[in-house]
Amino acid sequence: MEVQVLHMNGGLGETSYASNSLVQRKVISMTKPITEAAITQVYRSLDPTAYRFCIAELGCSSGPNTLFVAAELVKIVDQLSQIHGRQLPEFEIFLNDLPGNDFNSIFQSLLPQFRAQLNHEIGSKSAPCFVYGVPGSFYGRLFAANSLHFLHSSYSLMWLSKVPSGLEIWNKEDIYIGSRSPVTVIDAYYGQFRLDFWRFLRCRSEEVVGGGGMVLTILGRKSENAASKEGCYIWELLALSLKEMVSEGVIEKEKLHLFNIPQYTPSPAEVQRAVEEEGSFTISRLEASEIRWADCGGGGEHGYNVAKCMRSVAEPMLVEHFGDSIIERLFEKYQKILSDRMSKEETKFVNVTVSVIRRG
Ligand SMILES: C[S@@+](CC[C@H](N)C(=O)[O-])C[C@H]1O[C@@H](n2cnc3c(N)ncnc32)[C@H](O)[C@@H]1O
Secondary structure (H helix, E strand, C coil), X not given: CEHHHCCCCCCCCCCCCCCCCHHHHHHHHHCHHHHHHHHXXXXXXXXXXXXXXXXXXXXXXXXXXXXXXXXXXXHHHHHHHHHHCCCCCEEEEXXXXXXXXXXXHHHHHHHXXXXXXXXXXXXXXXXXXXXXXXXXXXXXXXXXXXXXXXXXXXXXXXXCXXXXXXXXHHCCCCCCCCCCCCHHHHHHHHHHXXXXXXXXXXXXXXXXEEEEEEEEEEEECXXXXXXXXXXXXXXXXXXXXXXXXXXXXXXXXXXXXXXXXCXXXXXXXXXXXXXXXXXXXXXXXXXEEEXXXXXXXXXXCHHHHHHHHHHHHHHHHHHHHHCHHHHHHHHHHHHHHHHHHHHHCCCEEEEEEEEEEECC
16 A cells, blocks of 8 residues: 555544544643653754744644644743743744645644634734645655754654555455464564654654754554554454455455555554664653543544544545445444443553654
8 A cells, every 4th residue: 555545534524534533632632741841952952043943743634633733832932932031933834744635624724723823822922933734755855954943743653654565465364463463464564664763763863953852652552562452453343344344245355355554553662772773863751651442532432433533544545445335334333343342341542652852
């Protein structure tokens, strides 16, 4: 699967990512103290006469989370400027995602709300914010050399640049790593993650100024076992729903064998090793936190909410491979399976957050 296929459901409707990203919003709020500490550290290390502060949100998607962190960062820099008696810098805010992302919704509806919010909270004294869309993969260069001060990314870097090669042969029974996955499957996924994350760090090392920082939250796991339930279960249950449709004759078995998710859920130790191997950044903080699947919220029953959340993320990939005729039925099945499992087990997502500073 090519990375270009990957994007969340666009628009603002019932099945859109914008309407189903509450759990991701909660994760951003949970990790806020880490982001605040990081931006404060970066601000203090800046040239006091700097008149420009450049921020990027990578994997920004399109929805209430797109400009959520940027608004917080502008407010913090405003407060810090007052405390330190410095002039408030002008802000450049870069919103990056893959070209298939719904950038139109960002600029048509989310940006006016962002400006109104800042005007309300900081007032007219606020320095101008110039906001840019940057379509492209964060596994390549996106920005000019030495141009960024602070970078944030949440729930995006677990997406790989592609489905690792070989899986079509080794991973017929699962769509991601599963509890019975052979070592070849785990190695293929981990190998792709190491390569991709290394590329990510190398590109950012050219773009972030010395003393600049990044806070990255990745859907991950605590265990050192890549096949542990924490990272895989949500996809195993989707695979189960797909297999039911194979037994009903709706999906061809061979078609399912060729479907694999381009994702890897790393452990904190794997993230640490990758940052240290690449060598351009030092780690200030590395933490793992948890959030319950039930926190997908949204007012309905738990299984329904989680299925909707996963649909807003996975639908474009599934449609590309299986066509759109299976989608309604698939997510009905998935919802039932999720409701059943959630009533019997404690089910959680694990978030790995790393805060790093570019070596000077
Ligand atoms: C689950 S969404 C998270 C969106 C948002 N950060 C949030 O927390 O709600 C993941 C986003 O990462 C984007 N993404 C995945 N791979 C990417 C890549 N290689 N380059 C840029 N964006 C990517 C997807 O298109 C998607 O919009």
